[in-house]
Amino acid sequence: MIDFHSHVLPHLDDGAKDVDMAVKMLEESKRQGVKTVICTPHYYSKKRSPRQFIEKRATIASSLLSHVPEGIELRFGAEVYFTADTVTVFEEMALLSIENTRYVMVELPFTHKYEDRLFQKLEAFMLETDCIPLIAHVDRYPAIYRKPAILTRLAAMGCLFQVNAEAFFVKGIQGLAHAMLKKGMVHAVGSDMHNMEDRAPNMQAFAELLGQMPTEVQEGLRQTQADILENRLIIPKVERIKKLFGKFF
Ligand SMILES: [Fe+2]
DSSP, X not given: OEEEEEOOSTTSSSSOSSHHHHHHHHHXXXXXXXXXXXXXXXXXXXXXXXXXXXXXHHHHHHHHHTTSOTTOEEEEOOEEEOOSSXXXXXXXXXXXXXXXXXXXXXXXXXXXXXXXHHXXXXXXXXXXXXXXXXXXXXXXXXXXXXXXXXXXXXXXXXXXXXXXXXXXXXXXXXXXXXXXXXXXXXXXXXXXXXXXXXXXXXXXXXXXXXXXXXXXXXXXXHHHHHHHHTTOOOOOOOOOOOXXXXXXX
């Protein structure tokens, strides 16, 4: 199993506080059946340049490497905060991609409405960098929860979607997560783990749930996750999720 979204690298963001906590998170992930952890520390363009970020990430990763439990493999990316007003310089942004692929994990704003400017900026980003956004935890944005048709617009642009494991179990959100999974609109799933307390490793429950899904759903997710890591081009399905009386279908 792959955990596609994690904050396990210490001293880089609000994730693991130190190597000790990082190792505990990785040991628990291993216990739950995870074999590959994609490290996606937060990236804020106001804080450092992409080059500074990947240099710091490499230093931290090498300090952690000898402590990584056997059987767990770390891969690297970033969670790039992207609004209409940030990430103004696209140069070097490809450096933040997942394992030097064309796929960059992008975190959208937590506002209740997305203006056209945001979509235009995403399109400009894709055109200028040749990168494809993998939208982080699509289950967490109020704008998408209110209007899931936004997913159709993003998919039509070519964006992919990552969903957090917990979304499949949280009342209110789970309808959206399940509807997306059934329609083949979930391209990656991650824990978004930050610590061992309130945002701890939690991939096991999702793995058990997925195991009960039809083979094509299981295989579809396994394939898109592998395609991302192998840098194969993914053309997302452009489906429509409807919301009626609080239910998603
Ligand atoms: Fe995150």
